[in-house]
Amino acid sequence: MATSTEGARDPGADLRDLEAMLDAVTDQAIVKLGPDGEVVRWSSGARAMTGFEPDEMVGRSVEVLHLAEDREAGLVRQELEAAREDGRRTFQGWRVRKSGERFLAQVTLTPVREPDGSVTGFVKTLKDVTESARAESLFHGLLESAPDAMLIVGPDARIVLANRRTEMLFGFERDELVGREIEVLVPARFRDRHVGHRSGFLADPRLRPMGAGLELYGMRRDGSEFPVEISLSPLETVEGRLVAAAIRDVTERRETEQRLQRQRDEILELSTPVIQVWDKILVLPIIGTLDTLRATRLTEGLLEKIAHTQAEVAILDISGVPTIDTQVAQHLLKTVQAAALMGAVSIMSGVRPETAQSMVHLGIDMGRLRSRNTLQDALRLALAVLAERAGTAAEAARALSGGEGR
Structure with missing residues (x-):
């Protein structure tokens, strides 16, 4: 009886196709080893990676690629035995090119078994991982x-x-x-x-x-x-x-930031002291630039002192302020308005001629705020204000007393 051979392939053709596929892999060395580690097949990738030609390697032990100390330790035999017993093994190790240059290889060793389980050889792949390592x-x-x-x-x-x-x-x-x-x-x-x-x-x-x-x-x-x-x-x-x-x-x-903040707070307190110079008279000497933060502290300190001493007159001495601009004037006005709400009259002292000219030039309206050139003049005015308030209060008391008598 005739047997059809249609579609049958030549085993040699299959082998050639497989070899062509292996040679197409250029980023890995693919090596076929015999049962004792001798090279049977040396791919194009192996030649490119190691510099060894196929005729230099076929029939020789693959230990040619190992370091001298690894050859002496029998590393190839150990690797083959481990793969023979456990199956596929993957590891990293140093290998040597024909030129003597070392490279780090990621190695995969896979046993080739017959149907009865006996190992007839190994497939070994090497990938150069030197740069990635x-x-x-x-x-x-x-x-x-x-x-x-x-x-x-x-x-x-x-x-x-x-x-x-x-x-x-x-x-x-x-x-x-x-x-x-x-x-x-x-x-x-x-x-x-x-x-x-x-x-x-x-x-x-x-x-x-x-x-x-x-x-x-x-x-x-x-x-x-x-x-x-x-x-x-x-x-x-x-x-x-x-x-x-x-x-x-x-x-x-x-901690440093907090310490610096505490120091800044302390300096602000020291730079805006509220001094009681007379019964019911406070003096607030202002020295340096008056910014928003410092102005807020100044106002708070003055109001606390007014409440504590029952002061009726507050003198704001600006002789130590280098320049008066719109922002500084607004801060001063807010302080004066806040003091007025607590029943205290404010007097500004230390107004130099150039300061007065600057305020006029800027169109700064200080309202009905009383001012004097020197602190001494401001103290005299403060005493007069107290006397006036005392007289008004006495007159009001007499009037109230007379009205009750009738």
Whole structure:
């Protein structure tokens, strides 16, 4: 009986096709080994990667590519035995090109088995990962040398990588952090808000500070909290988009800022003293530039002193103010108006001729505010005001007493 051979392929043609496919792979070395590690097939990729021609390698042991110390240690035999027993094995190791140059290879070793399970050879692939390993080593080196705590966080908000500074700052070991959500480092009361911040960043990933304008806090392993600043930047990797977070402890800086603020407050208090020079007479010497903050403190201090001493006259001495502009005049008027609401008459002293000319030129209307050239003249006017008020009060008392007698 005749057997049809239509559609049958020549086994030799299949082998040639397979070899052509292997030679088309140029970014990896693909090598067919015999059962003892001798080279049976040497691909074009292997030739390009190592510099060895096929006729230099076929029939020789693949240990030619290994370092001398690895050959002496019998590394090839160990690798073959591991693959023979466990199946496919993947590992990294140093290899040597024909030129003597070393390169780091990612190696995959797969046994070729017969139907009965016996191993007749191996397929070995090598990929040069020297540059990627160097870049990764550099990245890790930079990460470790960073002065801030550095975290790499995945899109699921779980920590992928942490540097040594993170361990020192938060008190966790790296192994305890990797795989956990970033909120493990955030105080409980801020966690809901933090989730919103990180979600917002992932929606619009770009280099920026986190929570600009907000006071952010980190939490150590022992539960203690400390103020931090956080800078975020996106990282595009083969695993997808990651987030790099640089975390800085700003406890010392925050304490310095608070100390400086207290010093500024104390200086403001000293620079705007309210002095009681006579019964019911206060003097407020103003020295230097009068800005909004200082004017507010000045008004508050004067009103507190009026309430405490029951003063009836307040002298604002501006002889120490270098210039009078519209803003300074407005501050003074507000202070005068506030004092009037508490029943105190205000007198401005220290008005020099050039100051008066400047105020007229600017069109500043000080209303009915009384003024004198010198503090001495202002004190005389203050005493006159008190006498006038005392006389008016006595007259009013007599009138009230006479009316009651009738």
